[in-house]
Amino acid sequence: MEENAEYQRQLALFVRCSTEKGIELVKVGEVIAGLPHRRCFLDIGAGGGDLTIPISQSFAETTIVEPNEKQASFLKRRCPHLKIYNDFWEKVDLGSKRYDLILCSHVLYYIEEGHWLTTTEKMYAHLEAGGRIAIVLQSPIGEVADFFNQFTRYDVKILELWRDLIQRYGDDAIEVRYFMNEIWTENLDDMVTIGLFLLIDPRFNEYKDEIGRYFESHNKKPEGYRLTQDVIILVIKKA
């Protein structure tokens, strides 16, 4: 429970200090513009709803799958008109329901890499003809990846997923977009909190001082701290 609350605090700080969600909304907006219908939207791992809430305005109906109890109950209060499943994507039963847009933004890190293709296949099974899946992941290159590599191994297999998706659905079905997120904080404490959020595993709390020293030497600017994050969107289209 305490971990849940800390995670929510870290996520809220990350969102407040990042340009990411605004840029992501523009990029996902470009994907939405290519849809033949805007009836049903599914957001997998909606978090605080920063993307879900604005995107839901373009669709007649929105569904959320979110396993974090606190986030799910916040979203139930904040958006009583949305359908919310407090469950894991791998486990949730959505019956035969299909969606025009399925968003899975910064969620695959929490699912074992060996299961990424089956996870994506489940999304594809719930995709309407003409619909799109948008999978958003951090790129293996850039400042955040370098930070990761300092403390753990940054080994998110995006290129492998991309190749597997092309093999599974064909070259024409896959599209890739790229953008840069700028994370800006005025003080070191906030950047360390964001660093811990990015590292995901709470065991890195023990390395707070080292993380601080890393940002002090790599990301300190005259007015604060700046860290850039390269982000990839894999788009899967269903004919």
Ligand SMILES: C[S@@+](CC[C@H](N)C(=O)[O-])C[C@H]1O[C@@H](n2cnc3c(N)ncnc32)[C@H](O)[C@@H]1O
């Ligand atoms: C980093 S947040 C991303 C939030 C939001 N999608 C965004 O991009 O702003 C990751 C979210 O994925 C959720 N999550 C983790 N494992 C999941 C799973 N197996 N199925 C669905 N959601 C999951 C977490 O609870 C968290 O809310």
